[in-house]
Every structure is written in C-alpha cells, then in structure tokens.
Amino acid sequence: MASAPRPERVPRLLAGCLPPYPPPPPTVGLLSMEQEETYLELYLDQCAAQDDLAPPRSPLFNPVAPYGMYILNASNLDTALNSNPEVKEASGDFSSVDLSFLPDEVTQENKDQPVISSRHETEENSESQSPQSRLPSLSEQDIGLGLNSSSLSNSHSQLHPGDTDSVQPSPEKPNSDSLSLASITPMTPMTPVSECCGIVPQLQNIVSTVNLACKLDLKKIALHAKNAEYNPKRFAAVIMRIREPRTTALIFSSGKMVCTGAKSEEQSRLAARKYARVVQKLGFPARFLDFKIQNMVGSCDVRFPIRLEGLVLTHQQFSSYEPELFPGLIYRMVKPRIVLLIFVSGKVVLTGAKERSEIYEAFENIYPILKGFKKA
Amino acid sequence: MNNTAASPMSTATSSSGRNTGKSISFAAELQSMMYSLGDARRPLHETAVLVEDVVHTQLINLLQQAAEVSQLRGARVITPEDLLFLMRKDKKKLRRLLKYMFIRDYKSKIVKGIDEDDLLEDKLSGSNNTNKRQKIAQDFLNSIDQTGELLAMFEDDEVDEVKQERMERAERQTRIMDSAQYAEFCESRQLSFSKKASKFRDWLDCSSMEIKPNVVAMEILAYLAYETVAQLVDLALLVRQDMVTKAGDPFSHAISATFIQYHNSAESTAACGVEAHSDAIQPCHIREAIRRYSHKIGPLSPFTNAYRRNGMAFLAC
Numbered sequence: 001m002a003s004a005p006r007p008e009r010v011p012r013l014l015a016g017c018l019p020p021y022p023p024p025p026p027t028v029g030l031l032s033m034e035q036e037e038t039y040l041e042l043y044l045d046q047c048a049a050q051d052d053l054a055p056p057r058s059p060l061f062n063p064v065a066p067y068g069m070y071i072l073n074a075s076n077l078d079t080a081l082n083s084n085p086e087v088k089e090a091s092g093d094f095s096s097v098d099l100s101f102l103p104d105e106v107t108q109e110n111k112d113q114p115v116i117s118s119r120h121e122t123e124e125n126s127e128s129q130s131p132q133s134r135l136p137s138l139s140e141q142d143i144g145l146g147l148n149s150s151s152l153s154n155s156h157s158q159l160h161p162g163d164t165d166s167v168q169p170s171p172e173k174p175n176s177d178s179l180s181l182a183s184i185t186p187m188t189p190m191t192p193v194s195e196c197c198g199i200v201p202q203l204q205n206i207v208s209t210v211n212l213a214c215k216l217d218l219k220k221i222a223l224h225a226k227n228a229e230y231n232p233k234r235f236a237a238v239i240m241r242i243r244e245p246r247t248t249a250l251i252f253s254s255g256k257m258v259c260t261g262a263k264s265e266e267q268s269r270l271a272a273r274k275y276a277r278v279v280q281k282l283g284f285p286a287r288f289l290d291f292k293i294q295n296m297v298g299s300c301d302v303r304f305p306i307r308l309e310g311l312v313l314t315h316q317q318f319s320s321y322e323p324e325l326f327p328g329l330i331y332r333m334v335k336p337r338i339v340l341l342i343f344v345s346g347k348v349v350l351t352g353a354k355e356r357s358e359i360y361e362a363f364e365n366i367y368p369i370l371k372g373f374k375k376a
Numbered sequence: 377m378n379n380t381a382a383s384p385m386s387t388a389t390s391s392s393g394r395n396t397g398k399s400i401s402f403a404a405e406l407q408s409m410m411y412s413l414g415d416a417r418r419p420l421h422e423t424a425v426l427v428e429d430v431v432h433t434q435l436i437n438l439l440q441q442a443a444e445v446s447q448l449r450g451a452r453v454i455t456p457e458d459l460l461f462l463m464r465k466d467k468k469k470l471r472r473l474l475k476y477m478f479i480r481d482y483k484s485k486i487v488k489g490i491d492e493d494d495l496l497e498d499k500l501s502g503s504n505n506t507n508k509r510q511k512i513a514q515d516f517l518n519s520i521d522q523t524g525e526l527l528a529m530f531e532d533d534e535v536d537e538v539k540q541e542r543m544e545r546a547e548r549q550t551r552i553m554d555s556a557q558y559a560e561f562c563e564s565r566q567l568s569f570s571k572k573a574s575k576f577r578d579w580l581d582c583s584s585m586e587i588k589p590n591v592v593a594m595e596i597l598a599y600l601a602y603e604t605v606a607q608l609v610d611l612a613l614l615v616r617q618d619m620v621t622k623a624g625d626p627f628s629h630a631i632s633a634t635f636i637q638y639h640n641s642a643e644s645t646a647a648c649g650v651e652a653h654s655d656a657i658q659p660c661h662i663r664e665a666i667r668r669y670s671h672k673i674g675p676l677s678p679f680t681n682a683y684r685r686n687g688m689a690f691l692a693c
Contacts, residue, residue, distance in 0.1 A: 205490065297490050303554045308562075309546040322476070323412075324568030324602060326483050339486055344562045372423050375555045 201298035201350055201363050205261060206268040208293045212255040212276055212286040221251065224282050240275060247271040251279065255286075258294075265293060265356065296351065298359040302346045302367065305375040311342070315369070331366065338362040342370065400579045404430050405567055406605065412564035413609040414545045416655035426659045430666065431604045433553040434691060435580055435597060438462065443587045446623065454589035456509070457516040459596050469603070470528050472536055474597055477509040542606065565679060569598035576601070611665035612657045620662075666691075 148172060218238045224232035228240045238251040247261040247268070257275060262268035280286040308329045312321040321329040328341040328349075336358040341349040346368065353359045406424040411417060419591075442458040463470045485506055517526040546565075550558055559614050569576045576598055589597060669691065 199488075207489070208518065295489055304557065307550055307558065309543065309550045311545045313543050320479055320636065322479055322483075325476075325480060325567035326487075327562070327566050330479075330483065330486065339491075341486070344559065349490060351486060375550075375553075375558050 037152050054232045061160040064113075068227070075305065078322040094117055195313060197367060198299050199302060199303075199363075199367070201359050203263055203296060203298050203356070203359070204349075205295075206263070206265060206293060207258065207260045207295040208262075208268045208272060209256065209258050209288040210272045210276065210291040212251075212257055212279060212284070212287050214253055214255050214285050216251065216253050216279065216284055218251070218253050221279065221282055225278055240278070242271060245271045249275045251275065265296075268293065293354060294358060296354065297349065297351045298353070298363075299347065299349045300363065302348060302370055304371075305344055306342060306346055306370055307373045308342065308376045310343055311369070330335050330358070333362050333365060340366055341368070344375075400575060401425075402569075402572075402575075402579065403518065405572065406431075406566040407467065408567050409602070409605055409622050410609055410657065412546075412567070412574065413542070413606050414549065414613055415609055418656065420656045420658065422659050423657050423662060426662050427605060427608055430608065430662070430691075431601050434604055435601055438600065439580065439585065439589070439597070441584075442589070442593075443585065444586050452587065454593050456512055456586055456590075456592045456596050459600075460516055464526065467525070467529065467669060468536070468538070470526075470530060472539065472603070473596065473599065474513055474529060475536070477513055477596075480511050480595070481507045509595075512592065539609070542610070551681045556598060560599060570595055573598070600680060604691045608665060609657065611669060612661040615661045615664045615668070 015042070050368065178271075197235045212335055218230055218232070218236075221238050221240075222228045225240060228238050229240065230238045236252065240249045240251060242249075245262050245267040249271070250258040250262075259268055259272045259275065262271050272291060273288060276288050308321050308323075311331075312319045312329055315331065318333065319329050319331045328343045331340040331342055333340060335351060338350050338358055339352045340362060341351070343349075348363065348370075350359045350362050353362070397664060403421060403424040406427050407419045407421070409428070410424065411421040415423075438459075439454070441462055442454045445461055446452075446454050447460045451458075460473075515529065517529075520526050550561060553561060566596070573594065577583075577594065580597070
C-alpha cells in the first residue's frame with residue numbers, strides 16, 4: 001500500500017534556538033480600505049512572485065496600483081479578463097516550469113526570487129544536492145510568510161511592512177547562517193531521527209483547509225480556470241488541480257477550500273496559496289485566512305515481516321485485525337492520537353496527525369513493539 | 377432426524393439448481409480458509425466439499441427466511457435489517473456481527489483519509505457514507521428493542537470468547553512458522569467470500585430469487601458464510617480432540633459409544649483410520665460436529681436455535 005520511502009528529504013534539523021520573529025513595526029491603527037487592499041496586493045504579489053511562472057512583462061509583475069485597480073473595480077472584471085488572455089492562461093497553468101530562470105529586470109522586491117525559487121526547486125527535487133543551510137531557510141521563509149498570512153485577519157497593517165522586512169534580508173544572505181533569518185517555526189520541535197533506528201517516516205499526503213473569506217461564483221471559476229471541474233449535481237464544489245506541487249483542491253462557494261495531495265506542510269501551504277492566487281486573478285477578493293493542516297499521512301518500512309496475530313492478541317484494546325476485510329492491522333494509538341496501519345510486510349502507514357512530530361512520536365512508540373513481533 | 381442430520385447433502389429443500397451439477401465451487405477457497413482457521417496445512421478436499429455443501433444449504437435457507445421476513449414488511453429487497461431480525465435471538469453472534477459492521481465502517485473511514493482519490497470519490501458520492509452500517513444497525517435495533525437488551529450490546533465491551541479462542545489458535549499456529557509459510561498463511565487469511573462477490577452471488581443463485589439482497593445485505597451474508605465455516609472448523613477441532621482418548625479421562629467409554637455408528641459404516645472407517653496419521657479435519661469430524669450442534673437433548677432445547685429446517689440448526693445465527 002505505501003510506496004518505498006523516497007530518497008532522503010532531509011527533515012528540518014533546527015538545532016539550537018531560533019531568534020524570535022521580528023517585532024512588528026510600530027504601527028498606527030487600521031488603514032483605510034484601499035490602502036489595505038494595496039498592501040494585500042503587495043503581499044500577494046510577493047507570494048505570487050515566488051510562485052508565478054508568467055513572464056515578468058505580464059501585468060502580474062507590474063507595479064501594484066494598476067492591478068489593484070483591476071481587483072477593486074468589479075465592473076472591470078469581465079473586460080479585464082477578456083482583454084488579458086495571458087492572465088487567464090497564467091492563472092490556471094502552473095505547470096512545472098523551471099522557476100530559476102526569472103530575469104534580472106524584476107523589481108527590488110522580486111530580486112530574491114531567483115534565490116528563493118531555486119530553493120523551491122531544490123526542495124522539491126529531493127535528489128538534487130541542496131546545501132543543508134538552504135532548506136531550513138526556505139522552510140523558515142515559508143513559515144515566516146505563513147505566519148504572516150495566518151495573522152492577516154488580525155491586523156494587516158502590522159504585518160505587511162514586517163513582511164517586506166522579512167523578505168528583504170534574505171537576499172543579502174542567501175547561503176548563510178539561515179538561522180538568523182527572522183522567523184520562528186510554528187510547529188513543535190521535531191526529532192526526525194529516531195533514537196532506536198535510522199528509519200524516518202515520510203509524509204505522503206497532507207490535507208489542509210483555508211478560508212478565502214469571500215463568496216465565490218463557482219460557475220465562473222470553473223469556466224475561466226484551467227484544470228477545474230464543476231458538476232453541481234454531483235457535488236457543490238469546484239475541483240481544481242495544479243501540477244506543481246501536485247495537489248487537488250475543493251473550492252466551495254462559501255470561500256472555504258480544502259487542499260489535498262501535498263507531501264509536506266510547506267508544499268501544502270504553497271499549493272493553497274497558488275489556488276488562492278488563481279481565484280484572486282479571476283476577480284474575487286480572495287484572502288488567505290486560517291490555513292490549517294487537518295490531517296497528515298506518513299509511511300515507512302521497518303524492513304522485517306511482522307507477526308500480526310501476536311500483536312493483535314497482546315494489544316487487543318488498541319488493535320483490530322480482520323484479514324478478510326483489510327490486510328493490515330489497525331492500531332489506534334492513544335498518545336499521540338494516531339492510527340497506524342501495520343502490514344505483514346513491515347510497511348507502516350500513520351495517519352490522523354495534525355503535526356509532523358506526532359507521526360515521528362507514534363513511530364517511535366510502535367517500533368519497539370513491532371520488533372518484539374518480528375517474524376524471523 | 378438421524379438421516380437428515382447425518383447426511384446434509386440429501387436435503388431436498390435447497391434449490392433445484394444444486395442437483396444439476398452446479399459449476400460454481402468454492403472448494404479450493406474453502407481449503408485455504410480452513411487452513412487459516414486452524415486446519416492442517418493442506419485440508420482434505422472431501423472435507424472442503426462437505427463444508428461447502430453445509431454452508432450452501434444453510435445460506436439458502438437463511439436467504440429464504442430473510443425473503444419471507446422481507447415480504448412481511450412489504451419490501452422489495454432483502455435488507456440488512458431482515459438479517460439482523462433473524463439473528464436477534466442469539467446475542468453473542470449478533471454482537472459479533474455488529475462489531476464486524478463497525479470495523480468495516482471504521483476501516484473505510486481511515487482508508488479514505490489516506491488516499492486523496494478516495495477522499496474525492498467519497499465527497500462526490502454526496503451521501504453521508506460514514507458509519508453507514510453502524511447507523512443502519514443502530515436504527516433498526518432501536519426499533520425492535522423492547523427490553524433494552526439489544527441496545528445494550530452497543531456499549532458492551534465484553535471479550536468475545538469465541539473470537540479470543542480463534543485469535544489464540546492463530547497465534548499458536550503462526551508462532552512456529554517461518555516467514556515464507558507465514559506469508560502464505562496471511563494470504564489464506566485474507567480470503568473471504570466478500571472478495572469473490574460475484575461468484576458468491578451466483579453460487580447462491582441470487583438472480584433467480586424474487587426478492588434479492590442489497591449490497592450491505594450481501595456483505596453480511598458473506599460474513600455469515602465465513603462465520604459458518606469458522607464455526608464448523610472450531611467444532612470439528614473440538615470433536616477431533618475428543619476422539620483421542622486420553623488416559624485417565626473418565627468419559628472415554630461414553631465417547632466411544634456415540635461414535636459407534638460412524639465406526640461401523642464402511643465409508644468412515646477408512647477415513648477415521650487414516651485420522652491418526654494426518655492432521656487434517658476429516659468429513660466425519662464435521663458430521664459429528666453438526667450432529668452434536670443440532671442435537672435436541674436438554675431441557676431448553678425446544679427454545680434454542682429456533683430457526684431450523686430439516687433438523688439442521690444454523691451455525692451462523
């Protein structure tokens with residue numbers, strides 16, 4: 001059921017303490033609506049700048065104001081869309097184009113793109129030899145931005161200047177002591193290398209939800225976006241797919257969205273942002289609120305056969321094994337609350353986690369038990 | 377009564393199709409199943425054929441009774457409720473069935489969360505599929521429960537002794553195996569009637585019935601078929617254990633008396649003679665097991681195992 005563990009994506013080793021997140025700049029009260037929108041645009045543009053594959057001459061990379069006007073003026077939406085077929089193209093098509101090509105004429109904010117996007121590339125191509133320091137910095141970068149997005153609802157004004165600050169320092173020290181990059185990880189500290197064995201569960205699927213915070217016209221989205229399907233008789237949501245990261249999203253008319261298929265937290269967030277961007281380009285005032293990971297699935301291989309009959313007998317309260325029904329033993333671990341599917345071949349699938357550390361912890365707990373039932 | 381109990385193969389109530397040399401046979405699968413339930417490494421073919429006959433007869437009878445219940449309700453399909461109704465008298469077996477249904481629900485919920493395609497399929501199907509079997513069972517038992525006993529089963533966490541015994545037997549069996557044998561054993565364990573759903577359906581000749589079972593009812597029937605096989609193997613192993621006269625066993629003279637008729641008949645002599653050498657369950661064990669199970673001796677026997685036809689009690693309910 002679970003494929004063999006992929007070649008090592010080095011899990012983030014965050015040794016030592018990280019410097020705290022930069023204090024938000026001394027700020028005033030809430031800005032006006034238009035200013036808020038332009039800041040939002042600025043922020044989303046930066047995000048898009050990392051992700052986008054459209055050539056810079058497209059309106060996407062132009063200064064904020066003209067595009068901001070597209071968004072704010074609802075009546076322009078149709079004309080805007082019609083007159084910018086390439087916007088339409090770019091919006092839907094995030095095919096796997098090499099991001100590192102981005103040219104030099106990009107603006108100051110986008111200067112960090114080549115560095116960041118190449119980090120994206122290296123992170124996503126696990127085979128490539130990316131220097132260790134880059135990966136943590138990318139994750140922190142992402143997490144930093146993620147933190148920003150999650151507190152968007154709290155106060156936009158605080159965050160955006162702070163956001164630009166956090167984006168700015170990175171180009172100055174791209175390959176450096178990335179730990180000085182100002183952000184903290186929202187996740188609990190990870191112990192990726194298990195003490196007893198060198199086996200680390202690999203994440204296979206992440207399900208996350210985000211609130212775009214605006215009512216959506218699903219028919220319009222389905223009509224204008226590529227890779228979108230919508231069948232209102234079957235299901236009341238648009239199903240959209242992008243190829244990089246390879247994910248599927250269910251977009252509901254209330255503005256809520258479910259994103260599945262990513263292989264890491266950052267990829268899930270990145271994919272969700274891309275979908276939000278697509279929706280936004282179609283003219284909806286999409287935001288990025290309450291991004292939350294709902295479920296994480298990991299898998300690994302202990303590399304010895306396991307005698308499940310013994311396991312089900314000794315751990316009766318936690319396990320159920322009905323081979324006529326399902327070839328694996330279903331083990332309900334109480335702490336952490338994770339469900340493990342254990343197979344005779346030695347493959348283990350862990351599901352139900354909200355955080356990566358839960359998966360590691362669950363595997364740590366089960367490994368000695370499984371060793372006890374090793375089938376010689 | 378003796379005749380019918382001794383040779384279930386000659387019952388006349390099973391569908392006429394059976395006598396016309398039906399092509400569908402589960403004998404090979406049954407041999408695997410019996411191995412996984414505790415029989416020897418290579419169960420005998422004759423035993424498998426006998427078990428197949430027994431299971432087939434019992435299921436046909438069960439289906440007919442379920443169809444009658446369905447008709448009473450005025451329904452057009454046999455639903456799981458009908459089968460649950462037939463099983464209401466035997467608490468332990470009913471509880472086992474309920475547990476099976478819950479585990480089935482739980483497993484689909486988990487597997488759904490893992491594979492994103494499954495997740496989409498589920499969402500697209502629109503209906504509230506989670507815990508569907510549990511809901512069916514709960515609603516139905518709610519409606520027929522007069523004394524509260526049936527509903528109490530949902531909270532009941534008692535250990536199922538029969539299941540426990542089976543687990544222990546499997547554990548003992550697997551302890552001494554090496555990994556190649558164990559892999560084969562696991563494969564056998566995964567065999568079930570629900571995996572061969574269409575063959576199972578044809579075997580029961582469902583298409584010629586007026587009232588057919590629906591999907592969940594078919595699942596339950598497959599489960600009951602498997603339970604019947606398991607029960608037969610359990611009982612046959614007990615019988616076989618009894619047959620071996622142990623030193624110091626005060627009842628050994630009584631046991632041999634009940635076996636006289638079998639030892640006399642030509643057919644079983646040869647079979648039982650071989651018994652000492654092979655580990656496999658013999659047909660005579662199975663027949664003896666059925667005979668004992670249907671035996672009407674005892675003060676409460678008129679009130680137990682209410683659903684009989686031709687003197688053969690249902691093993692699964």
